[in-house]
Amino acid sequence: MRKKFIGPPNPGPEGEDQGHDVRVAGRNFGTVKSGEVLEIPDEDWKELVAEHKAADCPLPVWSQELWEDVKASPSKGKGDS
16 A cells, blocks of 8 residues: 655754654665655555554554555556547
């Protein structure tokens, strides 16, 4: 599933967004800036939601509230104009 990271920016010394190191369900997505869209496998997303509910989850937690769904772009088939 496609998810857009809507978490807060991480401003550098000159105000530019340096991004955050993001891990979802043990998978490292590297540095992600606010507004970036990632492809997150469904099983990883389910694990993220479960981890967030656990009392012993490690920080930082990129909880589901910091993401929004992104609709797939409709592909044009033959005959579409």
